[in-house]
Structures are given as structure tokens and as C-alpha cells.
Amino acid sequence: MKAKADKRHSANPGKITWQPGTVLSPVPAVMVTTVGNEGRPNILTISWAGTICSEPPMLSISVRPERHSFKLLRESGEFVVNIPDRKIVRETDYCGVASGRDHDKFHETGLTMGRSETVKAPIIIECPINIECKVEREIELGSHSLFLARITNVQVSADLVDDKGTLNAEKAAIVGYAHGHYYQLGRQLGHFGFSVKKN
Numbered sequence: 001m002k003a004k005a006d007k008r009h010s011a012n013p014g015k016i017t018w019q020p021g022t023v024l025s026p027v028p029a030v031m032v033t034t035v036g037n038e039g040r041p042n043i044l045t046i047s048w049a050g051t052i053c054s055e056p057p058m059l060s061i062s063v064r065p066e067r068h069s070f071k072l073l074r075e076s077g078e079f080v081v082n083i084p085d086r087k088i089v090r091e092t093d094y095c096g097v098a099s100g101r102d103h104d105k106f107h108e109t110g111l112t113m114g115r116s117e118t119v120k121a122p123i124i125i126e127c128p129i130n131i132e133c134k135v136e137r138e139i140e141l142g143s144h145s146l147f148l149a150r151i152t153n154v155q156v157s158a159d160l161v162d163d164k165g166t167l168n169a170e171k172a173a174i175v176g177y178a179h180g181h182y183y184q185l186g187r188q189l190g191h192f193g194f195s196v197k198k199n
């Protein structure tokens, strides 16, 4: 996220104006697994990822063409989004600074490969949520290409799901990213629709 601090005063009291930049936050910090023709799986950390459609279920990831994973994504048209928890935030960061071109990130991080049910790329067992995806469209935007993908299967850690089938995000200690820093998902403040719920 780059936003050059610009000391110009805004028209509004208590505000300063920044140049246009990628300051939307918080964003996820997820590990995207891919495998290309040569068969060695890779892990890429991504924060520019988002849910974009519920029916059919779809998400997007935004990837620079210079990334090794970009080639693997183009070759396979498939990937897995693995959501990390606080215990593996260091590994998550590492997969965002080392390239699969000259590093075996599974070997170096000790993260465990598991089987996907609908794609060739492996899931990361240590991640509480694994989202298997197939690319439907790629849009070149400039510095990044946007991959729009169909969610074909989801695996979650069973011990985090309650009797009602809800995943306890607080217990899962999911990691997010804001302005260059990693955070653990914090205290719950409400639930969907609580503002209009009658006591």
C-alpha cells in the first residue's frame, strides 16, 4: 500500500489530503498455492484478493506478471487461496518476499501440502480455510493482472466449526493486513444485521 504523505490541508477540518493510492484496508494476507507444468508447487502471498460474487461463488486475486506464480497461474488456470492464522504469520511473510523461481517455499517454511479435491494445486494444511479456484477470466490492468476465478471447493479445519456449522473466526485467529502490518482478527463487535435486531 503506497500513499505518499502530502501535507496539503484538505477542505475539511482535521483532514489532510493524500495523493491517490492503494490505501484500502484492512485487506487479507493469504497464501496462494499454484502448480505449473513442471510440477513443483509454489506459494505466493497476496493481499489484493477479494470476494466478488456469491452466485456463482467467485473471488479475485491481483498478481504482477513478474511473479513466478503468474506463469504458473497462466499455465494451470487453477489455484488455492489459503487463509493463514497467527501461528504462521512469519511463513506468510516469507512467501511474500522469496520467489519460487529460486526457492522451494514449502520446503523452506515447513508448511504441509494437502490434497485439493478439485484442482491440482495443493492446500496448506496449517491454514484454517482453503479455497480451491479455477480461473475464468484474466484482465490486464497495468502493474497487475486481475484473475477472476470460480470457487470450486472449500476445506476448513473441523475443530473451528461449531454445531451450527459456523466457523469461529476469532478462534481461528485469522490474519489481516493494513498499511504494511499484519494483524490478528480482533474482538467481535457485532454480527450481520445486529443494528436492526430487536432485543
Ligand SMILES: Cc1cc2nc3c(=O)[nH]c(=O)nc-3n(C[C@H](O)[C@H](O)[C@H](O)COP(=O)(O)O)c2cc1C
Pocket: 029, 042, 043, 044, 045, 046, 047, 048, 049, 062, 063, 064, 066, 067, 068, 069, 070, 092, 093, 095, 096, 097, 098, 099, 100, 101, 144, 177
Ligand atoms: C503482505 C504481502 C502482500 C502481497 N500482495 C501481493 C499482491 O497482492 N500481488 C502481487 O503480485 N504480489 C504481492 N506480494 C508480493 C509477492 O508475494 C512476492 O513478490 C513474492 O515473492 C512472489 O513470489 P513468486 O515469485 O514465488 O510468485 C505481496 C507480498 C506481501 C508480503
